[in-house]
Amino acid sequence: MTFRLTVNGRPRDVEGAWLGESLLYVLRERLGLPGSKNACEQGECGSCSVRLDDRLVCACLVLAAEAQGRSVATVEGLSAGDRTLTDVQQAFLDQGAVQCGFCTPGLVMSVHDLLDRNPAPDELELREAISGNLCRCTGYGRILAAARTVVERRAAATPERELP
Amino acid sequence: MPAAAAPVALPESVDEVLQALADEPEAMILAGGTDLMVEVNAGRRRPVSVVSLTRVRELAGWSRDGDEVVLGACLTYADMERGPLAALVPALGQAARTIGSPQIRAAATIGGNLGTASPAGDTLPVLAALDAVVETAGPQGSRRLLVGDFVTGVKQTALLPGEIVTAVRVPLRRGRQEFLKVGTRNAMVISVVMVAVVVDLDGRTVRAGLGSVAPRPVRARSAEAFAAEHADWRRGAVASPDVVARFGQLCAEATSPIDDHRSTADYRRRAVAVCASRALARVLPPEGVHGDGGPSDE
Numbered sequence: 196m197t198f199r200l201t202v203n204g205r206p207r208d209v210e211g212a213w214l215g216e217s218l219l220y221v222l223r224e225r226l227g228l229p230g231s232k233n234a235c236e237q238g239e240c241g242s243c244s245v246r247l248d249d250r251l252v253c254a255c256l257v258l259a260a261e262a263q264g265r266s267v268a269t270v271e272g273l274s275a276g277d278r279t280l281t282d283v284q285q286a287f288l289d290q291g292a293v294q295c296g297f298c299t300p301g302l303v304m305s306v307h308d309l310l311d312r313n314p315a316p317d318e319l320e321l322r323e324a325i326s327g328n329l330c331r332c333t334g335y336g337r338i339l340a341a342a343r344t345v346v347e348r349r350a351a352a353t354p355e356r357e358l359p
Numbered sequence: 360m361p362a363a364a365a366p367v368a369l370p371e372s373v374d375e376v377l378q379a380l381a382d383e384p385e386a387m388i389l390a391g392g393t394d395l396m397v398e399v400n401a402g403r404r405r406p407v408s409v410v411s412l413t414r415v416r417e418l419a420g421w422s423r424d425g426d427e428v429v430l431g432a433c434l435t436y437a438d439m440e441r442g443p444l445a446a447l448v449p450a451l452g453q454a455a456r457t458i459g460s461p462q463i464r465a466a467a468t469i470g471g472n473l474g475t476a477s478p479a480g481d482t483l484p485v486l487a488a489l490d491a492v493v494e495t496a497g498p499q500g501s502r503r504l505l506v507g508d509f510v511t512g513v514k515q516t517a518l519l520p521g522e523i524v525t526a527v528r529v530p531l532r533r534g535r536q537e538f539l540k541v542g543t544r545n546a547m548v549i550s551v552v553m554v555a556v557v558v559d560l561d562g563r564t565v566r567a568g569l570g571s572v573a574p575r576p577v578r579a580r581s582a583e584a585f586a587a588e589h590a591d592w593r594r595g596a597v598a599s600p601d602v603v604a605r606f607g608q609l610c611a612e613a614t615s616p617i618d619d620h621r622s623t624a625d626y627r628r629r630a631v632a633v634c635a636s637r638a639l640a641r642v643l644p645p646e647g648v649h650g651d652g653g654p655s656d657e
C-alpha cells in the first residue's frame with residue numbers, strides 16, 4: 196500500500212508497504228531513518244521512542260499506515276543541522292551518559308519530552324519519565340546526571356521572571 | 360473510493376466505524392495498538408484490513424454526566440493518571456499510573472484494556488469495584504453491560520461481531536479509594552495481583568475488586584458486606600485492626616488463582632490478603648475520615 200507520512204516536518208511517501216508494518220520498520224527500512232532503534236518490538240525497551248503529534252510513543256507499536264496525516268518527530272529531527280547538538284544531546288556527551296549507545300536515541304527523546312513539558316522535574320518525575328527506556332549497560336546514573344545537567348543549564352540560561 | 364475499501368479505514372464517527380466494520384467484518388479494530396502491534400510484530404497476527412478508532416472524536420476524552428463520569432473508549436492512561444479525572448476517580452488514576460511506561464500510557468486506551476480482557480488488565484478490577492458500565496455500539500444498536508458481564512473469560516468478551524466499546528460509565532462516589540498492585544518493579548510490569556477498594560460514604564458500603572487472581576475480575580462480595588457491617592460509619596468511617604485483618608482474609612478467599620510463570624497461586628492469595636488489608640486501612644483509617652472523606656480533603 197501507499198501512503199504519506201509527515202516526518203520531522205517533511206512529507207514522506209511510503210510505497211509498496213505491507214499493511215502490518217510498524218512505524219519503526221517504515222522509518223528504518225523505507226525512509227532511511229535508522230536513529231530510532233529496533234530492539235524488542237514489544238514496547239518494553241523504549242529504544243524506538245518518537246513523538247507522534249504531541250506524545251512520546253514507541254514507534255514499534257504504531258501501525259505506520261495509521262500515522263498518515265499525523266506529525267512524526269524522530270531523533271534525527273531534534274537538532275537544527277549537521278554537527279549541531281541539542282542541549283540534551285550535549286549533556287549526554289558531557290556526562291558520559293553513552294556506553295554502547297543503543298538506548299541513547301530513545302533516552303534523548305524521553306528526556307526532551309519530559310523537560311519540554313516540565314522544566315523542573317523532581318527526582319521521582321525524572322525516574323518515572325525514563326522508566327520506559329531500558330539501558331542494558333545499566334548506565335542510569337550518568338543518564339540521570341545528564342538530565343539534571345540540562346535542567347540546571349536551562350534554568351541558568353533563563354532570566355528569573357520579575358515578580359509583578 | 361469509499362473509506363472502507365482502503366486496507367486502513369480512518370473513520371471519524373461511530374457510525375462510520377460501524378459501517379467500516381460491516382463492510383470489512385474481518386478487520387482488526389485498532390485503538391492505541393499496544394496489545395495488537397505486539398501480536399503483529401511477532402507474526403502472531405496478520406491483519407488484512409484495519410479499522411482505526413483514533414480519529415473518532417466521540418470516543419476521545421471524558422465528560423461528567425450528573426453522578427457519573429463518562430470515559431470515551433479511546434481515553435488514554437496518560438489522560439487518566441493525573442488531573443481532574445484522577446481527582447474524581449482516584450483508584451482509576453492510581454491504576455493508570457502503574458501501567459507500562461509513559462510511552463505506553465500515551466497510546467494505550469481503556470477500550471483496549473477491555474477489548475483485550477486479560478486477567479492482568481489493570482483497569483478491570485477497578486472498574487468492577489466502581490460498578491462501571493461498558494457501553495457498546497453495533498449493528499443491533501447500543502448495549503450497557505457491567506464490567507463483570509462484559510468480560511466473559513480469559514481474553515473473552517461479550518462483544519458481538521461488528522460491535523465496539525464506545526464508553527465506560529463510572530458512578531462517582533463520595534469516599535476514599537485505593538488501588539494496589541504487586542509486580543516485580545514499579546514500571547513496565549504485568550500484575551501478579553491487583554486490589555481496588557472503593558468506599559461509598561453515602562451508601563455506607565465498601566466495594567472490592569481483585570485482579571490477576573481468576574479468569575475474570577473478581578468482586579469480593581462477602582468481604583464487602585463484612586466491612587460495611589463492621590466499619591464504624593458514625594465515628595467517621597473507621598475500621599478496627601481486626602476488621603482490617605478479616606477483610607484481607609475474606610478477599611483472599613474470594614480468589615481462584617493459578618500457578619504460572621509470574622507467581623504461584625499461594626503467593627497470590629497471600630498477596631491479596633496483605634494488599635486488601637492495607638487498602639482497607641487506608642480508606643477506613645483508624646483515626647477516621649472527617650469532612651467530605653474524598654481525596655480532596657487529604
Ligand SMILES: Cc1cc2nc3c(=O)[nH]c(=O)nc-3n(C[C@H](O)[C@H](O)[C@H](O)COP(=O)(O)OP(=O)(O)OC[C@H]3O[C@@H](n4cnc5c(N)ncnc54)[C@H](O)[C@@H]3O)c2cc1C
Nearest residue numbers: 238390391392393394395459468470471472474480481524
Ligand atoms: C510494554 C507494555 C506494557 C504494558 N503494561 C500493561 C500494564 O501494566 N497493565 C495493563 O493492564 N496492560 C498493560 N499492557 C497492555 C496494553 O497496554 C493495555 O491492555 C492497553 O489498555 C491496550 O489498549 P490499546 O488502546 O493499546 O489497545 P489495542 O492494542 O489497540 O487493542 C487491544 C484489543 O482491544 C480491541 N479494542 C480496542 N479498542 C476497542 C474498542 N473501543 N471496542 C472494541 N474493541 C476494542 C482491539 O481490537 C484489540 O483486540 C502493556 C503493553 C505493553 C506493550
